[in-house]
Amino acid sequence: MHEMSIAESIVGIVQETARAGGLAKVSAVRLEIGALAAVETRALRFCFDSVTRGTLAEGAALEIDTPPGEAWCFACNASVTVAARTDPCPACAGSRLQVTGGSDMRVKDIRGH
């Protein structure tokens, strides 16, 4: 599953940040995974637990913020919120939408000591 390689990327970023910031143990990692991002959250949690074993982030809590999807509706000439890429415009039910946000995946911060 590619959630595994995404989890590996997250743990890589966490380890680099912890080392640079002098943390010996990471207790929590906060992610921002947009509603339209190409990742399945449950699978990601499973992979995160697996990949952190034996690292300074073993047992760390994984907190995930999920900002909503944003799209520009060409019919309404306005920015709208969508839950999925294929959703119609919530205002006019049209399908002439261009996704403008909510597909990013970021590590926001880590906590530890």
Place this chain on the structure above:
Amino acid sequence: MCTTCGCGPEHSHAHDTEPERALAVERDILGRNDAEAARNRRRFAARGIFALNLVSSPGSGKTTLLVETIRRLGAALPIAVIEGDQQTSNDADRIRATGAAAIQINTGKGCHLDAHMVGHAFDHLDPPAGSVLMVENVGNLVCPAAFDLGEAHKVVVLSVTEGEDKPLKYPDMFTASDLMVLNKCDLLPHLDFDPGLCEANARRINPGIAVMRVSSKTGEGMDAWLRWLQDGARATAGALAQAAE
């Protein structure tokens, strides 16, 4: 409440453990792959190489399409191929049998190629300047969508033996692709597949996507596909020449 001694927040005393600290990160998770992809993109541009990322579900006919493309273009346009599969070198062997250079990446358990793998393969392949570089990704309509390899375009190959609603079922991949090649069109008389509906679905997901109907077997539509490749290669070489001035 402090979990070490049970005291409340009104107390503050040091424990054996250091206080917890938060470190801001604000890093894109795919940042490393994006950086490697950008590096690939720069290297391709520096050699005037037109790089394409061919994606599809397994069995859409990508490799046969590549074999036929190489056979028809001949010496007119050099093509080098990076093949991606979990196991075997079958696809790279088939490409090499046409006389074109090919290198096989085996991902093992992996479900997609990433920019690092492609960068390495490019080092080994070392195609001549002005070539077309075809990266045939692992057959998978889900995961490769998220991984930029440094290509100029993702080309999604869809066989008419699949459903017309594939673009709706796998929107990330069809949004990420600039061209959809509808393959195996010679089989249409034997199927209930509606190519117009499929194209409409693709445009619903990605209004800007270009569509071509081809058959590697009969040659239908191949001229337009070859022209598209030649135009892209010419534009890439032209950009390099301009940069050199």
